[in-house]
Amino acid sequence: MHELAITEQIAEIAIRHGEQHQAQKITDLYLVIGELSTVVDDSVQFYWDLITRDTICEGAELHFKRVPAIFRCQECGKEYRLADGELQPCPFCQSSRMEIVQGKEFHLDSIIVE
Amino acid sequence: MPRKVTIVESIHSANDQLAGENSRRLRKAGLFSVNMMASPGAGKTSLIEKTLARLTPHYSIAAIDGDVATSIDADRAAEAGAIAVQINTGGQCHIDAHMLRNALDELDLPEFDILLVENVGNLICPASFKLGTDRNVLIASIPEGDDKPYKYPAMYQDVDALLINKIDLLPYIDFDMDYFLQGVKMLNPGLVSFPVSCKTGEGIDAWIDWLEDQIKGSKTT
Ligand SMILES: Nc1nc2c(ncn2[C@@H]2O[C@H](COP(=O)(O)OP(=O)(O)OP(=O)(O)O)[C@@H](O)[C@H]2O)c(=O)[nH]1
Ligand SMILES: [Mg+2]
Ligand SMILES: [Zn+2]
Numbered sequence: 324m325h326e327l328a329i330t331e332q333i334a335e336i337a338i339r340h341g342e343q344h345q346a347q348k349i350t351d352l353y354l355v356i357g358e359l360s361t362v363v364d365d366s367v368q369f370y371w372d373l374i375t376r377d378t379i380c381e382g383a384e385l386h387f388k389r390v391p392a393i394f395r396c397q398e399c400g401k402e403y404r405l406a407d408g409e410l411q412p413c414p415f416c417q418s419s420r421m422e423i424v425q426g427k428e429f430h431l432d433s434i435i436v437e
Numbered sequence: 438m439p440r441k442v443t444i445v446e447s448i449h450s451a452n453d454q455l456a457g458e459n460s461r462r463l464r465k466a467g468l469f470s471v472n473m474m475a476s477p478g479a480g481k482t483s484l485i486e487k488t489l490a491r492l493t494p495h496y497s498i499a500a501i502d503g504d505v506a507t508s509i510d511a512d513r514a515a516e517a518g519a520i521a522v523q524i525n526t527g528g529q530c531h532i533d534a535h536m537l538r539n540a541l542d543e544l545d546l547p548e549f550d551i552l553l554v555e556n557v558g559n560l561i562c563p564a565s566f567k568l569g570t571d572r573n574v575l576i577a578s579i580p581e582g583d584d585k586p587y588k589y590p591a592m593y594q595d596v597d598a599l600l601i602n603k604i605d606l607l608p609y610i611d612f613d614m615d616y617f618l619q620g621v622k623m624l625n626p627g628l629v630s631f632p633v634s635c636k637t638g639e640g641i642d643a644w645i646d647w648l649e650d651q652i653k654g655s656k657t658t
Contacts, residue, residue, distance in 0.1 A: 325530050325562040332448050344442050359590050361565045410587040410620055419623045429565070433443045
């Protein structure tokens with residue numbers, strides 16, 4: 324049940340920045356979530372509607388940008404992704420020496436305010 | 438007029454900030470702290486018991502146990518010689534920095550040398566909520582299967598040590614250690630790992646040696 328905790332954190336950040344920019348209302352939130360960072364499901368939207376009642380975020384729409392995990396093989400330099408959601412050695416040369424290029428993101432990128 | 442406000446702030450920023458406060462507070466009090474994470478039943482409490490049995494003669498140790506409900510684990514830690522505080526998370530699948538802070542309030546911190554934190558049994562959520570502990574340790578166990586690094590990559594990425602518990606069960610379970618360690622190496626190259634059995638005591642020496650080295654290292658820096 325960490326979606327509730329995460330939703331509260333999202334609301335706190337959005338409201339803080341909204342108030343700094345004298346927003347009357349926040350209409351949209353753009354979130355970036357890497358495939359390796361955490362599991363966030365649709366219940367975020369459900370909690371969101373509950374906890375933002377009577378705040379400047381009430382009615383705001385959440386937009387999730389999911390960023391796929393990308394690995395770079397340290398042996399052959401090629402980039403590759405998870406296979407069916409699972410980690411795999413380099414599909415080109417089978418090396419397991421790799422670095423994570425992207426997929427750990429988990430941030431609030433921007434908001435639209437009025 | 439609608440306007441765009443660029444933010445780019447980590448969703449965990451509030452928790453990370455509190456974790457930083459916990460870290461400063463623990464260091465100031467001279468404690469070395471370890472966050473133990475694992476799936477349910479991997480052996481967190483058993484390992485804490487083993488660790489207490491070895492270290493309580495030399496160190497004063499506090500244990501904080503996070504569970505959704507009950508105080509069974511804190512009672513076990515207290516029985517094994519720690520001053521124990523139970524955190525009931527009320528349904529949350531992890532301890533967060535705020536919960537740890539409240540638990541620290543219940544301890545006279547300068548009295549202790551070591552703090553062992555048992556996180557809630559879960560292989561997904563504790564990875565993203567930092568607590569501010571000096572070390573984060575993951576306990577895998579043989580019956581969980583050798584594919585866990587492949588399925589729960591976030592958990593394996595940022596830990597400082599890995600224990601592989603219940604190695605006494607290796608003869609009975611199809612667990613391909615090479616396959617398991619290959620996954621670990623992909624996510625966290627150079628991660629130090631300790632195959633152990635809390636049942637037979639095998640491998641516990643190496644874990645205790647490492648832990649004592651870390652404690653001594655933290656005193657000199
Ligand atoms: N065979 C074997 N059993 C073990 C070992 N370590 C722990 N166990 C058993 O595994 C079960 C779970 O151990 P715990 O230490 O309670 O696990 P935990 O991770 O604290 O569990 P939760 O706090 O409920 O998530 C118990 O029945 C232990 O006796 C081991 O090395 N070998
Ligand atoms: Mg336990
Ligand atoms: Zn390759």
